[in-house]
Amino acid sequence: MGDSQYSFSLTTFSPSGKLVQIEHALTAVGSGQTSLGIKAANGVVIATEKKLPSILVDETSVQKIQCLTPNIGVVYSGMGPDFRVLVRKSRKQAEQYHRLYKEPIPVTQLVRETAAVMQEFTQSGGVRPFGVSLLVAGYDDNGPQLYQLDPSGSYFSWKASAMGKNVSNAKTFLEKRYTDDMELDDAVHTAILTLKEGFEGQISGKNIEIGIIGTDKKFWVLTPAEIDDYLAEVE
């Protein structure tokens, strides 16, 4: 990783007991585009804003929601390049698990291993923490699951959560709207409404991304046309 000049950890404790680099990483996350996830009784939905810097950018080439395995998907808030690195590492870990056990990796195990990678980067020489928080949505033998992973490497299971710019409003909105027996379709509608709350400009299938996984245990990202259908239902 580093040569002898940087073979110490750049993330060091402050006198108050905080790791300042991680706090800064969370700030980077907090200024990223809003993303959220909702766990329904029969599936999970994750969604994010897809605000591109200019109308000239080809929005079909940008995909913020990625799948890690056929039954686990992930979305982020924060730095896109850091997200790409984590997705690559997670996919590799999932495949290594499959090679060893010929079984699809349980969601909790993949989350644990990804979080371990994120923690490594807070305690290794010459590296900085990742500037992303992840929302991992999956469906395995333990049912639908939603996990949030922070730059520190801590992870939590959520019924519904939001990250990024509009996090406090979004979370308040979700707290009011969330019910334990929500179905997947209701969850998608709620996700869209939550994104709409803090959205600047006209929401459409081209500037948000939604990924869902249901009882069929297949994670897929909705096409802009499908998103527009849901948007029409919400109006």
Added chain:
Amino acid sequence: MQIFEYNGSALVAMVGKNCFAIASDQKLGVQLQTIATDFQRISKIHDRLFLGLSGLATDAQTLYQRLVFRHKLYQLREERDMKPETFANLVSAILYEKRFGPYFCQPVIAGLGDEDKPFICTMDSIGAKELAKDFVVAGTASESLYGACESMFKENMEPEELFETVSQALLASVDGDCLSGWGGHVYVVTPTEVKERILKGRMD
């Protein structure tokens, strides 16, 4: 001197109706000398998964220790027992790791999978899996065991009949092999219980 015949062994696993049996001989030898007459070749990984290891005894012991280690960590991390198919894949991967300096063992894996479906398999010393629906054999007496099992096996045997069949097949086969014998050790596993029995055969 053949390395797989140094210690001598006989192992067989057979599928019954919602149950399985796994049996081994009890002799541990060093070439022509008998050292022990109570050697354990079959070990329990968990209540529904058993592993038998034939071949070189030292490698069998070390391999068993490594596999138990891996399984215990798996249980702690995943808070569940390993399925037999998963365990078989793990054994295969661990054996292949030593592709150019292998463990001189041939494992026999037997377990109850999802919905109490019995699962048996064997593999060679570098991890080539061989799944079977009826029976698998391993060890110095394997050729006799193939013959005995092929003629005695019937589908969907109840636990008691399965025990009889496995025992007869094992004792008949080890009698024809000078490197295995001194009785048998049979486990018959159903979803509710594990019955362990010692057989008395020709003690030689």
